[in-house]
Ligand SMILES: Nc1nc2c(c(=O)[nH]1)N[C@H]1C(S)=C(S)[C@@H](COP(=O)(O)OP(=O)(O)OC[C@H]3O[C@@H](n4cnc5c(=O)[nH]c(N)nc54)[C@H](O)[C@@H]3O)O[C@H]1N2
Ligand SMILES: Nc1nc2c(c(=O)[nH]1)N[C@H]1C(S)=C(S)[C@@H](COP(=O)(O)OP(=O)(O)OC[C@H]3O[C@@H](n4cnc5c(=O)[nH]c(N)nc54)[C@H](O)[C@@H]3O)O[C@H]1N2
């Protein structure tokens with residue numbers, strides 16, 4: 085049977101699911117899907133193990149022990165819904181509905197189940213959540229240059245002379261891009277990967293530029309400098325499709341390769357060679373990742389990268405251009421699902437999700453958060469400043485409900501846990517942020533235990549709280565039909581019936597897809613080297629490199645915490661999802677930190693030692709992997725282990741800051757200074773569950 089991978093990944097793979105006796109027994113990639121091409125990642129290949137996990141939540145549960153301990157007793161759905169409605173009526177009468185905070189992200193990318201809570205919390209008048217944790221900063225930067233978040237279709241990189249994988253570890257995070265890269269390479273493309281450490285993707289490239297973290301903006305400016313100095317600019321494209329070139333040119337004077345080399349940590353020769361290679365052909369395809377935006381200056385970095393194909397004219401080439409994300413290519417009207425019109429006026433306050441810890445612990449907040457409803461997310465593990473998040477979740481006077489598939493770190497803090505269906509048990513419609521196909525998935529097995537989809541739970545809650553808008557009567561199928569009908573020309577002719585028949589349909593967009601060939605949907609209608617919009621917001625109008633607020637140039641912090649610590653995804657988890665899997669934990673081996681030989685030597689750390697990584701925000705224990713896959717001065721902690729599987733019960737995000745980056749309100753997860761000390765030899769223990777109590 086056919087399905088779609090629901091996880092927060094640009095690939096949105098088309099799946100083939102084998103079911104026997106009501107159980108999922110095998111999951112593979114659909115061989116006939118043009119983007120999936122039969123290839124899926126090692127995580128979803130084991131999906132039966134997730135769907136039928138012993139950690140699945142079978143029934144609603146009520147807390148029967150201290151918060152965080154994970155002691156629960158069964159309750160019925162009726163009792164759980166009645167209790168939530170009763171508690172919330174009390175909160176609303178006492179403090180107003182803004183004292184209730186929804187918290188969700190992209191546990192599922194299915195449009196109906198992702199947006200399921202929006203109309204309900206809008207109608208209730210609850211605090212609004214700014215969902216910034218992933219793409220907001222990158223998208224704000226990209227939009228500043230090209231006015232929208234799309235780019236050349238990545239399938240078009242086959243035929244390119246140069247492919248640049250810039251801050252994207254596609255071999256881990258969207259492996260189908262590597263299928264395209266391989267084919268491009270077979271056709272003669274030179275592949276460059278730009279990343280502070282030697283990722284699996286870097287190892288498959290022809291060249292790896294091991295930049296210092298957070299300096300890509302400076303690198304992009306140096307490339308622009310060379311393009312202009314060497315006369316590699318496509319004047320015809322610049323004249324017809326861009327604005328601000330005349331102001332950009334003098335601005336680049338400060339970015340000569342010799343000035344930038346010590347900043348980015350690459351030789352002058354390397355920078356010049358890369359820039360000349362980039363300028364030599366319009367068939368250059370940049371596939372930029374979201375990861376490189378998770379820095380204090382991340383928005384500007386993405387803005388600067390988006391300028392490069394506008395200098396060479398690559399945006400207009402059928403095998404060139406750039407792609408950060410294809411999200412805005414899908415012309416849905418999300419108001420159909422979100423229903424902002426149901427909100428009271430004035431609209432309720434907005435809370436930035438990356439500052440959940442502050443929101444839960446700030447005594448001065450009026451009204452204080454008295455109740456938290458979590459779905460599609462595991463904030464105890466994924467949010468920065470984790471100590472503060474856990475302190476908030478431990479509040480005795482916070483009424484917390486968690487709707488989850490599995491017993492996550494967050495669920496263990498809940499007063500009520502509600503069981504959620506997986507994507508194989510409910511219906512949904514999927515877009516993608518890496519390709520251009522709309523897909524429909526219908527259930528392949530009935531819900532396990534008493535699990536219910538998000539939309540069903542919000543409908544029940546609406547009924548229990550007397551919210552009688554007819555919207556809450558709609559079925560998932562009705563919502564999908566309405567969403568499809570709401571679309572712009574990109575969705576014309578893509579109906580529910582057609583999707584039921586074909587499962588996956590490409591957007592109505594031309595081939596080749598060259599959205600910026602003649603300009604871009606910015607206020608000027610051009611690709612903007614100079615952005616009056618940014619200027620009006622108090623940002624530099626031209627692409628500008630600003631050193632990290634928390635980085636090696638910080639005079640005082642860098643003395644106490646001399647190592648930059650980046651925290652990218654690992655191979656076998658997806659954010660913290662799949663950390664529940666014994667099989668995948670074993671493959672991932674253990675929570676570890678990569679340390680360069682010189683840094684390890686200076687601290688008496690040997691490969692395999694147990695080390696403590698710490699800063700003013702917190703401290704967590706990892707196994708050191710001493711490797712020249714990372715630069716001196718840069719430590720790397722991959723992936724998010726549930727903190728219950730970390731020694732000491734604390735995970736990577738105790739180290740990361742809830743500081744907001746330059747644009748879009750997203751986090752600066754990788755702008756992170758730490759120190760590391762040896763605590764002892766490795767004891768052979770592998771990813772055992774922590775016995776430390778949750779504080
Ligand atoms: N296996 C796996 N797959 C995933 C995920 C996962 O957790 N695991 N997460 C999913 C999600 S939610 C997302 S948003 C996507 C993200 O996937 P990507 O877009 O690939 O982004 P990241 O993997 O976060 O970061 C990519 C790379 O950026 C690098 N990086 C960090 N700082 C810098 C810098 O200053 N400069 C440069 N050039 N590079 C830098 C990191 O080292 C990392 O290798 O992946 C999705 N896919
Ligand atoms: N250190 C570090 N921290 C990071 C990142 C990083 O690279 N490094 N990446 C950041 C990024 S890019 C992101 S996107 C965030 C991700 O943060 P989250 O969106 O919280 O990601 P997950 O950890 O995958 O948690 C999603 C949860 O949703 C549940 N779920 C799945 N489907 C459903 C459903 O249909 N209904 C309900 N009710 N629940 C469901 C899953 O079981 C899972 O526990 O983390 C961020 N945090």
Ligand SMILES: [Mo]
Pocket residue numbers: 092217218219
């Ligand atoms: Mo993400």
